[in-house]
Amino acid sequence: MNSTNNPLGRHQTRGRRGWISQAIAPLFATVFAIASGSVLPTSAAERLTLRLGPWSGTIAISDLEEYAKTGKLSGQLEPLSPLFPPGLREVLSQRVEIDPEMTDEVIDKLFESPEGNRLLRTLLLLVPESTIEEMKAAIALVASKGNGLSFLGILKALPGETITLDATSIIGVASRLNLSYLEGQILKTRLETALEVETDPFYPSFDPAAKGPQTVSAQTLTLEDTQRNREIAVEIYSSPNSSGPLAVMSHGFASDRFFLEYLARHLASHGLTVVSVEHPGSNEAWLQQLPVTLDPTDLIEAEEFLHRPRDIRFVLDELEALNRQPGTFYNQFNTAETVAIGHSLGGYGILALAGAEVDLPHLREVCQKQRKLGQSPADLLQCAAGKLEGNRVNLRDRRIKSAIALNPMVGDLFGPQGLEKVQTPVLLLSGSDDSWAPAIDHQLAPFRQLPEPKYLVSAIGGNHFSASDPDNPTLVETQTTLPEDPSDAETQNLRQLVRGVSLAFIKQNTPEAKTYAPFLTAAYAQSLSTEEIALRLNRELPDRLARWIESREEISQRD
DSSP states (O other): OEEEEOTTGGGGTOOTGGGOOTTTHHHHHHHHHHHTOOOOOOOOOSEEEEEETTEEEEEEHHHHHHHHHHSOOOGGGGGGGGGSOTTHHHHHTOEEOOOGGGHHHHHHHHHHSHHHHHHHHHHHHHSTTSOHHHHHHHHHHHHHTTSOEEHHHHHHHSSSSEEEEEGGGHHHHHTTOOHHHHHHHHHHHHHHHHTOOOOOOOOOSSOTTSOOSSOOEEEEEEEEETTTTEEEEEEEEEOTTOOSOEEEEEOOTTBOTTTTHHHHHHHHHTTOEEEEEOOTTSBHHHHHTSOOOSOGGGGSOTTHHHHHHHHHHHHHHHHHHHHHSSSTTTTOOOTTSEEEEEETHHHHHHHHHTTOEEEHHHHHHHHHHOOSTTOOHHHHHGGGGGGSSSSEEEOOOTTEEEEEEESOOOTTTTTTTGGGGOOSOEEEEEETTOSSSOHIIIIIHHHHHSOSSEEEEEEETOOTTTTSOTTSOOHHHHHHOOTTSOOTTTTHHHHHHHHHHHHHHHHTTSTTHHHHGGGGSHHHHHHTOOSSOEEEEESSOOHHHHHHHHHHHHHHHHO
8 A cells, every 4th residue: 555645635746637648539539429429310201302422312201211110221222222321220210209298498498509509500411401490390390299309200390392311411410419418408498497496595504515624635545456456546635633424436437536626625624534536447547548449338348337336345445444553544434434426437336335236137238229329428338337247236335324426327227226226315416418428317317216315416507527626627528528518617606516515415424414404405506506507406306307207218118
């Protein structure tokens, strides 16, 4: 075990942006383009002028529909087989589900948003002879029918007997859009009101998001797990008068142990000891040495889905040993009362440690049917776990007494029932603009499965990285930030809420539970809302939203 003092944390050791390798940038640009998928699906008008490379001709759209459904080229399409671009069927076979009760309000707001503008421009590239007003009317008409928003459905709704479709460009255009993300954007306009709770004005007696009275120091330890041949670096944040539960942090994919440093220092300033773990098989340094690949499942080994929770277990074992030894860390770590905090892939790991059971048969079935176009990065990365042997995996550690999952990557990893086995309270953060682990599949639907007590914090307008430390951006974040993403200043209120609500949640396992309970309420979260980022806190999903998610899952299973 190696130890170094680091009172200023990461900033003393290396410049964050200076570490980003120029060689790795094309890798993320390529993978993000593939994973950002398509919004296009299938249906028909009457006739279609189809452009395929040098060929152009009029065909029956029913032939294109048949190809999308069966994969077989028939009628006029059969001789054109050599010209069909790979992935065209994937594009034509997709749709976005929309609650028909929300259609008018949702579609109007979608067209006003940057995401809606991008959707319209993208579709017009494929149907160049249509106007933007014709496209808007077609989308609104298809959405109002309650059968999902599909590309061929939009084609059918466009005016005119014959529509022109540039199929040669369809794959490149499709990669600019992300189906599950778009679905979340369509729902976003409803979330702000659906998750709002009528409350009295909130007048707290103190601010749990303010810096605590303790002086914080940071120290780095390097722990050797000889059985698994893993060198695990941890950053320990503590004060001279540390007490209460131990907080252990797990970073996301391609990140490191400094990703949530602002939160670690905040909790430590209130007397908690915080240990931030770096996972050597999926951190930033590991990713830099990978060869360029077009398959996102090659970015992470299947065993890493087991190693990450086991890294935490190993670290807790090592800290227990240090607790018993005279010296700096004697009696420092209350490992028997541990709260686990994880972001993204780290969120998956801490839910597994809290008792969620990994459902490999379900995951394999989903991934076998899954199309790569139109899927989010998390939807694709999770499929790497399908290569694991066995059926169901339980990684629970009974020392974990509560879990905080920030923008967790959940998807299909735990199947339809795995989260029901969680044995601890859970605080879950969701961002409506999260394109990496979109809110519906990775947070909102999973939240329904979790047993009580549970808390859902929603950031309407927040993305996958909005709750992260702005002084420590990740490689993924720097390579995929878009101009319309919220700025650090615009997400400051979310980080304020994360500081306050995390401390209040942890304090529920202490004698100060009642003092901090008011900060686990809708009134507290909503009091911090801004025009850019609306904040919500719920103990359960509203019935209407829950029913829509349930019906969406039923449709997905039938497909």
